[in-house]
Amino acid sequence: MKSSPIIALVGNPNAGKSSLFNQLTGLRQKTGNFPGVTVDKKSGTWPIDSLTVATVVDLPGIYSIYPKSLDEQLVTDILANPSHPDYPDVTIVVVDAANLHRNLLLFTQVADLGVPVILALNMLDVAHQQLKEVNAVRLAMRLGVPVVRINARAGEGLEQLKKAVVSQIQSPTLSTNLFFDPAKEAAGLITDTKTQYQLDNNYLALQYVIQHDGFTFLNRQQRLDLDAIIDKHKFSEPTFQADETIARYKYIATVVEEVVVDKRPTGQPTWSQKLDKVLLHPIWGYAIFGFVLLLIFQAIFAWAQPFMDAIDTGVAWLNGQLKESLPAGPLTNLLTDGILAGIGGILVFIPQIAFLFLLVGLLEESGYMSRVMVIMDRIMRKFGLNGRSVVPLISGVACAVPAIMATRSIGTRRDRLITILVTPLMSCSARLPIYTILIALVVPSQRVLGVFNLQGLALMGLYLLGLISALMAAYILKLVLRTKERGFFIMELPTFKLPRWNHVALTVWESVRAFVWEAGRVILAISIVLWVLASYGPGNDMDQAETRIRQESTTLTSEDLENRVASERLESSYAGQFGHFIEPVIRPLGYDWKIGIALLSSFAAREVFVGTMSTIYSIGAGADDENVTIRERLRQEKNPATGGPMYTPALAWSLLIFYVFAMMCMSTLAATQRETKSWKWPAVQLVYMMTLAYVAAFATYQFMK
Template sequence: MKLSPIIALVGNPNAGKSSLFNQLTGLRQKTGNFPGVTMDKKSGTWPIDTQNTVTVIDLPGVYSIYPKSLDEQIVTDILANPNHPDYPDVAVVVVDASNLHRNLLLFTQVADLGVPTVLALNMLDVAHQQTKTVNAVRLAMRLGVPVVRINARTGEGLDHLKKAVLEQIHAPTLPGKLFFDPVDDAAALIADTKAQYQLNNNYLALQYIIQHDGFSFLNQPQRVGLDAIIDKYQFSEPTFQAGETITRYKRIATVVAEVVVDQRPANQPTWSQKFDRILLHPIWGYAIFGFVLLLIFQAIFAWAQPFMDAIDTGVAWLNGQLKESLPAGPLTDLLTDGILAGIGGILVFIPQIAFLFLLIALLEESGYMSRVMVIMDRIMRKFGLNGRSVVPLISGVACAVPAIMATRSIGTRRDRLITILVTPLMSCSARLPIYTILIALVVPSQRVLGVFNLQGFALMSLYLLGLISALLAAYVLKLLLKTKERGYFIMELPTFKLPRWNHVGLTVWESVRAFVWEAGRVILAISIVLWVLASYGPSNSMDQAETRVRQQNSALSSEKLQNRIASERLESSYAGNFGHFIEPVIRPLGYDWKIGIALLSSFAAREVFVGTMSTIYSIGSGADDTGVTIRERLRQEKNPETGGPMYTPALAWSLLIFYVFAMMCMSTLAATQRETKSWKWPAVQLVYMMALAYVAAFATYQLMK
């Protein structure tokens, strides 16, 4: 037995493969890239017995070994190349027992490639609900490989799976004959290919012929040689592949007929199918989806508000206590006005982020999110997007970086490129802190129809604006980027299930932890730099500003004088000078130099905007404001020109619209460059989104002021 045998989990999308991976590896997981490919893979260790562990790799979900996209190509590249570092000692093919006929196609292909295989019968509970019974023993005899009954959601049957995998590692067994042997129809071609490329498997030789252009492990001379074989025998790849699929399904049908007993009357729909008649309806489906969205945004404001108020008040109290108890000086100012103010500006939004990911996780766990993708596909196609674009766009509500990576499932290059370019227009979780704090300033917290919160409607409108702008941008790009390629959308609709609360909790925890950790590191660095820039100025300009204020405002009370001094010192600092330098550019949008500093700092990450504003207003306030929350500081800020509130509805909505469209995320630009392998498209993305943001914010402010 090798030191660490490799077990690959293979299966159709929604067959339960990832759930099984979580059961086997628990917290012993890591994320990396497949060797030679910038594409994420999940791997982990599985203590298969008391002395040994194996490496488990969760391969992307596929319907067959004939790939339609980049992530599917990974699966074939591994299974067809015994020299690949991730080539498995055993492939565990996870199948949906309630849809055995379709799932067995992939299994027969994997087995025919000569990979030692274990068939894991999952979702037997769903099959039982559909009055289907699967005879696992008879199925194992018909297929010639170990068959194990499991429940990937609960962990049932893992001991039997462990035993079957160990047996295949120690003494591999393969089916007695291929489920589809290409020698039957192309003996000379297969023999010639096997001889020239030292292959001992007929079906693998066929894959060399059909997929040689896609195999990364073949060099150019080898590809040219395979093209010569194809020309020599006048081989028609599409015709042969279609014949293979038909033959496989015919043979699978005979197996399923022997091992599956279906007691359900013919044409009787399942309860899941009855629900789908409503949820996928061309009218009611959209109405229900709209109502679900409304509930989500209402919940974000209504449920999270008490927790946010508690955190906001706690940070302000802690800030005040530290200033009172620590000796006055630069280090205390750095800790309170710099680090704590910046980090506090993010911590206050943890409840809303948690509720957002909680509700999204519930929709995914229940199976409803797949229905959303199907109904949205009808809209996407009208704007030139592939149906698979729905997945990245919906993922973009959480974060644009993994959403852009998810475009690898899109088969056509143009559709993938358009999706990459428009995905950042979807409002991600980093925008949520900006949205909520500005909406709370200018939108009254009042009820509509006695149930819905007006602020929730405002938040939902911003998310819908992001979606609409993404679709319109996609339509324009479709007209500019011409292609004859056609994209197809295939979505396996899982049955409805009760959420697994441990999975939901883990999802929320990981999402919040990643948000706080990723944002926190950036904010900590920027807060320190910003505090230095805002606390010191060129030459003795800050001292001169203080002297000038004292001479010109000697009649002011001590409290007002301190506030005026703090404000003037900030304006004379390095940060203030820089803010004034860019102020002419942003003044038409209604922004002053303080907002300008926050705009520039948020190029690192959008959520830094709130932390920067918290730091700026902490430094620019007097000693009497130590216990004031960031929202109160924004509400109290005065416009020096009018004497009225700075954050009027016109300015707040201008900022909101700006951040709906602005490309203020370096990580997203880096992800775009990595996926397109060019700096041209990140540059296009940056220019068009920033231009759109500026024009939209300008129009909003000028119309509302």
């Protein structure tokens, strides 16, 4: 047996494939790209025995091996190409026992490709609730392949699955006869294809004919040769696919009739169907969704605040302790005012990020998020988006990069392009630190009607503004990018289930770790660069500024004098001069040169804004302010022109509105370029979003000041 066999997981959406993947791999997962294509893959290791560690590859969910989108094309592209690096030694086809008739279509197609297959019979508990009983032994005899009963959610049946995998690796068992033999209807076509490509499988030869334009492992000449074979035999692909599907379903019907006992009274709805009458209602469905969103944003503020306060205070205390215990000098200042101040500006928001992903994970695990996609599809169509655009837009609340990659499931090019261009308008988790710290400055923490927190309502308003702006931008783009293509939205609604806390916890852990790790690396680098730029200046400008202030400010107290000196030195530094250079452009928005530095640094990643402000105000602070938190520093900042608070409601809301619309994430632009294969669309995305951000922030500030 190979020391590192490849196990592929294949199945319909919502069949439990991802749940099984999580059970098999646990924390031994990683993400990357499939070789040769820009489609995300999830892979992980599964220790089968003391000597064998299998690589488990989670392939995109599909209903049939005939693809309708980029991610679906990947499955056949791998299973039809034995030289592919991810070609499996064993393929586990995960099927929903409650919907066996539909799920077996994909199974018969994969088995006919000549790949060693195991049928994982999942969701037997759901089938039992629906008064359906599946005879797994009889099913295995009818299909001629190993059938294993599992519960992917609870982790049951994994040992039996492991034994079946080992058996298939050591002695591969293939179905003796094809479930559908295309040579009966297209013998000459199949013979020519098998001869030319030295194939011994009729159904695999058929896929070479039908999918040759999509297969990445075929070159241009091979595609032309296959076109010639098609022309020679006058082969009609759509007609043949329709005949094949009908023939397969006829066979599957006989199998299901033999192995499934259905005890349900005719016409009796399940409890999930009863709930859907309310959750999918054209009025109550939206009202319930709005209430759920309101609870989420209320919880983000109410539950996370004690943890945030503890982290904020702890970082400020540590900063002060390090300054007291370490010798004074550039290295100590770099550690405290640069690295620690910047990283602390991100760590403080871990509780809110964790609660956000916790609540969203519960909605996904329960099955409610699929209902949200269905009811939102009604709105999306009015704005020219495909219903499948709902998935990337909702994913954009976490991060725009994977959300843009998720557009591969959208079949039409125009709908996919529009979705890519508007998805960054959805407020991602990187904006959350900016939102929360500025909202906390200008929105009072008081309750409305004794239940709702004003800060939570403000946060929800910003997220809704992002959604509304995305829809409006999509509508405008629909008018500009005209096409005759029509998009369709098909989604199977999973049954409602109790959330699996271990899976939710894994999702939260992975999300928080990715947020801290990805943001932390960028912030660390920028904090060091920013500290250097803010601590040093051209020539002796900083020393001259300090000398001038000490000579002019003879009446100030010692504390006020040191604060004034620190502020003047910062203003005379490289960072300060650069901030002053761009200040005329941002002054109409209410921003000063310090905010200008933060705006520029946050082009690397939005969340860097808070870390940058923390670093700037730490450098500009006096010795007595070492234990002051970043929120207190912002609250204490004075406007040199008025002498009043710098962060007035007008300024704070101007910044909030700016970051709702601003395209300040280089990773997102890179993802757009990769998905569109052109720099034209990232440029369009950058220009229209930055213009919208500037105009909206300008209007907000001028109206509120």
